[in-house]
Amino acid sequence: MSTLVLPHVEPIQPAPKARWSPWKVWGAIMLAPYVVIFFVFVLYPVLYGLWLARHPDSYVALFDDPIFAGSVVNTLIFLIVAINIKMMIALALSGFFVTARPWIKWLSVLFILPWAVPSIPTILSIRFMLNPEWGVVNQVIFKLTAEDGPNWLNDRWLALSMAMTVHVWKSLPFWTMIMIAGRLAIAKELYEAASVDGASSWQQFRFITWPSMRTLYLTSTILSMIWTLGDFNSVYLLTGGGPADLTHILATLGIRYLRLDQVDLAMATIVCAMPLVLPLVYFMMKRLSR
Amino acid sequence: MKKAVTEAKLLLIGIPVAIWTLLPIYNLFLFSISTKEEAFAGKLWPDHPTLRNFEIVFREQHHFLGHFWLQLWNSLLIAVSVGAITLLVATTAAFAISRLKARGGRTVLNCALFTYFIPAAFLAVPMYKAMGIYGLLNHQWALILAMITIASPYAIWVLKQASDKLPYELDEAARIDGASPLQLFRLVYLPLMTPSLVAIGIYALLLAWNEYLYAFLLLSNETDLTLAVALGQFLSADDSPWELLMTTGLIYALPPAAIYYVFKRYMQSGLTAGAVKA
Numbered sequence: 125m126s127t128l129v130l131p132h133v134e135p136i137q138p139a140p141k142a143r144w145s146p147w148k149v150w151g152a153i154m155l156a157p158y159v160v161i162f163f164v165f166v167l168y169p170v171l172y173g174l175w176l177a178r179h180p181d182s183y184v185a186l187f188d189d190p191i192f193a194g195s196v197v198n199t200l201i202f203l204i205v206a207i208n209i210k211m212m213i214a215l216a217l218s219g220f221f222v223t224a225r226p227w228i229k230w231l232s233v234l235f236i237l238p239w240a241v242p243s244i245p246t247i248l249s250i251r252f253m254l255n256p257e258w259g260v261v262n263q264v265i266f267k268l269t270a271e272d273g274p275n276w277l278n279d280r281w282l283a284l285s286m287a288m289t290v291h292v293w294k295s296l297p298f299w300t301m302i303m304i305a306g307r308l309a310i311a312k313e314l315y316e317a318a319s320v321d322g323a324s325s326w327q328q329f330r331f332i333t334w335p336s337m338r339t340l341y342l343t344s345t346i347l348s349m350i351w352t353l354g355d356f357n358s359v360y361l362l363t364g365g366g367p368a369d370l371t372h373i374l375a376t377l378g379i380r381y382l383r384l385d386q387v388d389l390a391m392a393t394i395v396c397a398m399p400l401v402l403p404l405v406y407f408m409m410k411r412l413s414r
Numbered sequence: 415m416k417k418a419v420t421e422a423k424l425l426l427i428g429i430p431v432a433i434w435t436l437l438p439i440y441n442l443f444l445f446s447i448s449t450k451e452e453a454f455a456g457k458l459w460p461d462h463p464t465l466r467n468f469e470i471v472f473r474e475q476h477h478f479l480g481h482f483w484l485q486l487w488n489s490l491l492i493a494v495s496v497g498a499i500t501l502l503v504a505t506t507a508a509f510a511i512s513r514l515k516a517r518g519g520r521t522v523l524n525c526a527l528f529t530y531f532i533p534a535a536f537l538a539v540p541m542y543k544a545m546g547i548y549g550l551l552n553h554q555w556a557l558i559l560a561m562i563t564i565a566s567p568y569a570i571w572v573l574k575q576a577s578d579k580l581p582y583e584l585d586e587a588a589r590i591d592g593a594s595p596l597q598l599f600r601l602v603y604l605p606l607m608t609p610s611l612v613a614i615g616i617y618a619l620l621l622a623w624n625e626y627l628y629a630f631l632l633l634s635n636e637t638d639l640t641l642a643v644a645l646g647q648f649l650s651a652d653d654s655p656w657e658l659l660m661t662t663g664l665i666y667a668l669p670p671a672a673i674y675y676v677f678k679r680y681m682q683s684g685l686t687a688g689a690v691k692a
Contacts, residue, residue, distance in 0.1 A: 150595035151516030154506035158566060159522060161503065164548075165541065165563040166529050172547075173540030220427050231428055233675075235435050240674040242624035244645050245663025249442040252656055260441060263456035293438070301682065354533025356627045361646070375535035379627070382539050390539045397536065405531040412527060412571070 177391035186392045195372040195393075198284055199353070199400070202373055206288035207348050210296055215341060217296075218303035219333070232304075239297040247361040250290055251277070280370040283363045287371060291358040295351075299344055306340040307333065343411060350404045353397065442667070445660035453657050467661040476658055478648055481637055489623055489640040489666070492554060496561040497619030503562065504569035504614060505607070509599055511570075512577035513585055523574060530567035535627060537564070542631050556632040557640070561625060565618035576610040577603070613680040620670050641666045 186192050221232050238246065253259045254276040262273035277283045314332045323331070356375045359365065365372040365380060372380065374397045381390035445453045446467050448460040469475075474482045507526075511519035529537075541560055542551075550556035580603075588598045604611070626642045633639050639647075645666065648659040674681060 147514055147595055151510045151514035154510035155516045155522055157503045158507040158570065161563055161566065162525050165559060169540035169544035172544060223424060231432060235431065237435060237439055240671045241667040242670060244626055244642055245442055245667045246438045248663060249438045249660060253438065253441055258454045260456050350531050350533060354535040356535040375533065378539050379535065382542060387543060394536045394539060408531055409527055
């Protein structure tokens, strides 16, 4: 019977350091710029904003404003409908884009465009396309059916759906790219083995793709929800909150109050969005700071 | 035969995807080369394509475009400043957290992450009030500082992830050779981090160039505005000159698209890897 006895070695202790070694000092100095930025432009403004939102009267006024209730509904619809549709399309399209064809490679380069160009010109372009008289959409509808198309931006639900469409158009490329990265990380052998065993493409998706992508898909959905809560452009630049302030979401409503110089209402709106934001942020913080 | 069916199915997805992606951008382009009458006629290609719109924009021959060149310059100046300063702030912070193990680094990183998750349109309201208190409203510095605040959390996070991947032995070797923290930063850290630094610098630059909301809130003097806000102003008119709006929009959209494609390799590996840690 032989045993291997490892010599007991004292762990090497680092030499006792001066309280302020140059490494520590430089660490503090290099961290300082961001710390200053955080205090001056994040922490102080947020605390000041919360202080402005301390009066219960602001909330009473906010709840009495019919625009607020509508905005909450719109925001929830935006988050639940638009994001889930977008993520499902992104997941499906990523399967299309990983197909090895030269023309698909080219298409994927073009496909990034909505994400790579600034929102304003393209959203304004879409806004004109939806113009009831001159826009290309209604002109096509007229040519095909000889009837006038709807007045897209003049009806609450149509206008809101169009804002969601703009949102999907703009951010779909980004999430598709994320999903493509997720799919490319799956070992090819799994699919080869599955097709030898005669698995259908649905079965391959169900038993290989989905289990490996599930976490990524969930994280992406949560992250997209947080970002979409702050998506001011898709609504503001397309509908401006109209018709009759019926298509506001919480992000545009807060800015609307700010423009009307009702800062307490603007902050109260944001505070009311916190029950939506904080759980999502908590989830993401836990995931990312592991 | 089966192969032909597969190809047909792929085309059946590919063609709608191409139309969906390109239609708004093509519409933008079409307007820029059409006269107003032709643009409104809804043709697929104008009978008489013209560069007249570009001429009007470049010569500032419309009252909406009185400061076109100045506003283009403002956009550029602000974007470059934000890119450079964000890079500086985020690189030093990531270096301090990841390599120097600075005290409180973990907390700072969590603060940055938390800031990253505050929707930008929500932070805009308190930020606007704070800028008023600091006396920065209607100064371009307000926009630059606001955009740095928004860009740096993600920048720090991505750079911290990237620096954690560098072998720690490098630092030890440098220390044994007697390198100072600054030498380690300059001679070892920066060269090894170049690809991530390029990605982050461009990320911050494009974020600032593309920003509408903060620019529109924080700036108001005609001569301080960025092109983004100037484009938004077109909408306030009843008879907006749409063909000029689209032309200006196209000019405004080209630089970021070009930069994105030139640095695509860096952007995709650097940013999508950081966006979602799978």
